Amino acid sequence: MLLTQPQFSDIRHDAPVMPDFALSFGTEIAYRADVAGMVTAALHDRFAIDDSMCVNIETCLREAVINAVVHGNLSLEGRIESQKDFESYYAAIEERISKARYKNRRVNITVWNHNQHLELRVSDEGKGFVMNHDMPEITLPYGRGLFLIRSLADSMWLAGDRRTLCMMFRY
Amino acid sequence: MDFSIEGQGDEKRVVLSGNFTFADNQKFKQMMAALGKTPVKAVTLDFAAVEFIDSGALGMLLLFRDDCQSRQIPMSIHAAHGQVKKIFMLSKFDQLFSMSGEK
Numbered sequence: 001m002l003l004t005q006p007q008f009s010d011i012r013h014d015a016p017v018m019p020d021f022a023l024s025f026g027t028e029i030a031y032r033a034d035v036a037g038m039v040t041a042a043l044h045d046r047f048a049i050d051d052s053m054c055v056n057i058e059t060c061l062r063e064a065v066i067n068a069v070v071h072g073n074l075s076l077e078g079r080i081e082s083q084k085d086f087e088s089y090y091a092a093i094e095e096r097i098s099k100a101r102y103k104n105r106r107v108n109i110t111v112w113n114h115n116q117h118l119e120l121r122v123s124d125e126g127k128g129f130v131m132n133h134d135m136p137e138i139t140l141p142y143g144r145g146l147f148l149i150r151s152l153a154d155s156m157w158l159a160g161d162r163r164t165l166c167m168m169f170r171y
Numbered sequence: 172m173d174f175s176i177e178g179q180g181d182e183k184r185v186v187l188s189g190n191f192t193f194a195d196n197q198k199f200k201q202m203m204a205a206l207g208k209t210p211v212k213a214v215t216l217d218f219a220a221v222e223f224i225d226s227g228a229l230g231m232l233l234l235f236r237d238d239c240q241s242r243q244i245p246m247s248i249h250a251a252h253g254q255v256k257k258i259f260m261l262s263k264f265d266q267l268f269s270m271s272g273e274k
Contacts, residue, residue: 055254058223059258062192062225063225063226080230082237086196136262138263138266139233139267141230141232141237148225152261
């Protein structure tokens with residue numbers, strides 16, 4: 001099942017059993033609240049995960065949630081190459097997040113705990129994406145989110161709908 | 172994230188604190204604007220009180236680096252530790268920035 005699959009394959013069409021917990025946020029709450037911090041604190045308390053693993057989980061979860069909000073639900077590209085791009089990018093986030101078409105979309109976080117493994121899935125209601133395995137160009141100010149997840153999680157893959165990023169951590 | 176700018180002369184130390192993340196774009200803009208208002212010959216970003224960083228903050232630091240380079244201002248990073256140091260190392264920031272006082 002989930003936990004024996006090879007690392008870093010792009011897509012898996014599995015269907016996990018009942019999760020240990022599931023949370024759903026509107027786009028604006030997912031963007032403005034510390035969702036990753038709250039979920040990680042809950043995982044720490046519930047499954048007695050040590051602090052260093054919690055830091056990795058929080059880092060990955062934060063990247064996954066921002067990706068789900070910005071690139072998923074708000075359908076924005078993230079190519080920031082200048083100060084001007086930076087300003088336009090954040091202005092576009094604020095503009096879209098106030099529109100019903102975007103802000104009513106959900107970000108869902110689902111967690112399974114199994115045999116000292118945690119599986120976290122973060123899904124959005126965007127168009128879906130293709131996993132990029134390239135190392136980010138180190139001087140470019142964008143494109144590091146998935147790279148950090150790939151570096152810190154024990155495995156990462158896309159669910160079949162291409163809108164759900166899955167991460168697994170051994171603890 | 173919060174920041175304060177210290178230093179009497181034209182060598183400035185920007186003391187950062189808290190979590191530095193994607194959501195700190197306004198604070199980051201304020202920091203750059205504040206530094207742009209005074210004569211600066213060198214900048215040190217002090218991360219001793221920063222506990223957490225994400226890829227959005229890495230992007231802001233790279234934009235800040237570009238800005239400093241265009242103004243020929245040397246910049247360095249001081250006292251990165253814990254998760255922050257780990258993320259800097261994964262992102263190869265040690266090849267892009269002068270780093271000191273790491274714990």
